[in-house]
Amino acid sequence: xxxxxxxxxxxxxxxxxxxxxxxxxxxxxxxxxxxxxxxxxxxxxxxxxxxxxxxxxxxxxxxxxxxxxxxxxxxxxxxxxxxxxxxxxxxxxxxxxxxxxxxxxxxxxxxxxxxxxxxxxxxxxxxxxxxxxxxxxxxxxxxxxxxxxxxxxxxxxxxxxxxxxxxxxxxxxxxxxxxxxxxxxxxxxxxxxxxxxxxxxxxxxxxxxxxxxxxxxxxxxxxxxxxxxxxxxxxxxxxxxxxxxxxxxxxxxxxxxxxxxxxxxxxxxxxxxxxxxxxxxxxxxxxxxxxxxxxxxxxxxxxxxxxxxxxxxxxxxxxxxxxxxxxxxxxxxxxxxxxxxxxxxxxxxxxxxxxxxxxxxxxxxxxxxxxxxxxxxxxxxxxxxxxxxxxxxxxxxxxxxxxxxxxxxxxxxxxxxxxxxxxxxxxxxxxxxxxxxxxxxxxxxxxxxxxxxxxxxxxxxxxxxxxxxxxxxxxxxxxxxxxxxxxxxxxxxxxxxxxxxxxxxxxxxxxxxxxxxxxxxxxxxxxxxxxxxxxxxxxxxxxxxxxxxx
Ligand code: GLC
Numbered sequence: 001x002x003x004x005x006x007x008x009x010x011x012x013x014x015x016x017x018x019x020x021x022x023x024x025x026x027x028x029x030x031x032x033x034x035x036x037x038x039x040x041x042x043x044x045x046x047x048x049x050x051x052x053x054x055x056x057x058x059x060x061x062x063x064x065x066x067x068x069x070x071x072x073x074x075x076x077x078x079x080x081x082x083x084x085x086x087x088x089x090x091x092x093x094x095x096x097x098x099x100x101x102x103x104x105x106x107x108x109x110x111x112x113x114x115x116x117x118x119x120x121x122x123x124x125x126x127x128x129x130x131x132x133x134x135x136x137x138x139x140x141x142x143x144x145x146x147x148x149x150x151x152x153x154x155x156x157x158x159x160x161x162x163x164x165x166x167x168x169x170x171x172x173x174x175x176x177x178x179x180x181x182x183x184x185x186x187x188x189x190x191x192x193x194x195x196x197x198x199x200x201x202x203x204x205x206x207x208x209x210x211x212x213x214x215x216x217x218x219x220x221x222x223x224x225x226x227x228x229x230x231x232x233x234x235x236x237x238x239x240x241x242x243x244x245x246x247x248x249x250x251x252x253x254x255x256x257x258x259x260x261x262x263x264x265x266x267x268x269x270x271x272x273x274x275x276x277x278x279x280x281x282x283x284x285x286x287x288x289x290x291x292x293x294x295x296x297x298x299x300x301x302x303x304x305x306x307x308x309x310x311x312x313x314x315x316x317x318x319x320x321x322x323x324x325x326x327x328x329x330x331x332x333x334x335x336x337x338x339x340x341x342x343x344x345x346x347x348x349x350x351x352x353x354x355x356x357x358x359x360x361x362x363x364x365x366x367x368x369x370x371x372x373x374x375x376x377x378x379x380x381x382x383x384x385x386x387x388x389x390x391x392x393x394x395x396x397x398x399x400x401x402x403x404x405x406x407x408x409x410x411x412x413x414x415x416x417x418x419x420x421x422x423x424x425x426x427x428x429x430x431x432x433x434x435x436x437x438x439x440x441x442x443x444x445x446x447x448x449x450x451x452x453x454x455x456x457x458x459x460x461x462x463x464x465x466x467x468x469x470x471x472x473x474x475x476x477x478x479x480x481x482x483x484x485x486x487x488x489x490x491x492x493x494x495x496x497x498x499x500x501x502x503x504x505x506x507x508x509x510x511x512x513x514x515x516x517x518x519x520x521x522x523x524x525x526x527x528x529x530x531x532x533x534x535x536x537x538x539x540x541x542x543x544x545x546x547x548x549x550x
Contacts, residue, residue: 016465017054019377029413034420038084052455055102067175072113076193102203111176123164135169146221171212181213204246265303273308275322287498289480308374317346352385360538367540371493387430405438463489479504492543496535503534514545
């Protein structure tokens with residue numbers, strides 16, 4: 001199996017990569033059964049390459065009863081037949097690597113499906129070696145300090161299983177029993193599973209829900225030292241199999257706690273910056289950079305070799321767990337005025353509807369995503385500004401079929417409409433008849449073509465990936481300006497968070513010997529002293545500050 005190697009070993013590939021989250025089921029259906037699949041994704045790799053994607057993150061691809069869209073795995077070392085076969089997966093790796101792209105998939109460590117043979121054996125027989133793979137109790141009173149995550153559906157983290165005659169522990173749906181990481185055999189089973197996929201040539205994993213692996217009385221059962229110890233062991237094991245493999249972790253926690261998931265550079269390579277994400281929306285709503293400033297001030301430096309993953313949206317609700325209850329209320333009222341738009345502690349809407357389909361607002365949000373900090377992750381469909389369907393249950397409203405063209409089923413599938421795993425979006429604004437890849441490819445200034453251009457510019461400047469971040473002070477609160485700097489480049493980014501034109505003055509005295517060259521369409525000039533200018537509503541500019549005299 002061909003593996004990608006980094007030309008310059010000191011540059012770590014994920015530090016300036018563009019990530020793209022693929023919902024395989026929603027992407028492209030090659031065999032007209034109404035579900036997207038691996039051969040379908042392979043046909044669309046050139047599309048992703050052209051967008052500038054370096055690494056795909058695939059939502060779970062394993063056999064599953066799909067009570068939680070595949071995050072309830074019943075066989076970790078196989079492909080759900082609806083998606084194809086292991087050979088199809090190997091083809092995907094080959095075809096992706098041939099195009100210079102990498103592939104990571106979700107790995108759910110914390111829990112299995114209740115249909116997994118381990119759980120079936122465990123519940124059926126107290127003496128089964130699998131009984132101790134899960135967390136059992138005669139009462140539902142243990143670990144009462146652990147919060148409930150799926151607040152809309154679950155009343156307790158314990159469910160009584162009449163077959164087992166005991167309660168079992170679960171942090172998510174009751175159909176997802178938590179594994180017992182105090183059992184060394186569970187730990188070994190997960191290492192074996194990781195090895196299986198690494199041997200096939202996979203480039204790493206998105207580590208699902210890592211904070212919850214262990215339980216201890218009197219704690220929140222999150223971020224425990226035992227959890228970090230296991231994750232370090234997992235990292236060392238993965239690295240021994242493939243030194244370039246990536247662990248991208250989903251620790252939805254405050255920055256100080258997330259910092260622990262990087263260890264001393266010996267735990268997770270990357271973590272999503274969950275607290276930053278809602279603050280980008282909050283700052284846009286308030287036309288005030290303060291929320292972003294505050295969370296960045298709380299964001300610790302990372303050990304060498306580590307990186308943040310930033311995102312605007314993903315397959316889950318826009319989580320408001322990492323904000324205060326007042327801010328949550330504000331965000332709900334502003335971005336989710338209808339009750340149906342809310343789910344658990346979040347908002348089940350896609351990016352374009354959240355931002356009122358406002359072209360300039362969508363673009364400035366992407367300017368921030370691509371330049372502020374870390375490696376950006378795009379969510380499938382957001383590159384064309386897809387809409388959502390809040391009438392669908394759970395988070396399914398943001399997981400509808402990709403809109404490729406205006407042919408039946410949005411060009412996603414040749415199945416009969418009623419066979420599709422979910423209906424395509426048909427409303428006036430976001431319906432596939434108007435909004436699709438093919439029509440945006442024909443329109444030079446569409447969101448898709450604009451994103452392709454701006455991602456390609458972003459890719460030319462490594463400081464956007466691994467540069468330090470220095471926020472610039474500015475009297476105008478609607479202006480979010482910063483410097484990204486590494487040994488190759490010094491970059492200046494200025495974003496207007498308000499719908500109205502805003503004037504600003506930035507003190508660039510530190511860079512007085514530099515010239516300011518616009519990377520987009522703005523004006524270049526010397527950078528001595530103050531830089532004074534005006535940006536249109538939601539306007540932004542990117543510059544390189546350099547001492548090269550041409
Ligand atoms: C993660 C996933 C989410 C899933 C949950 C339980 O948070 O992003 O979709 O429901 O884990 O596995």
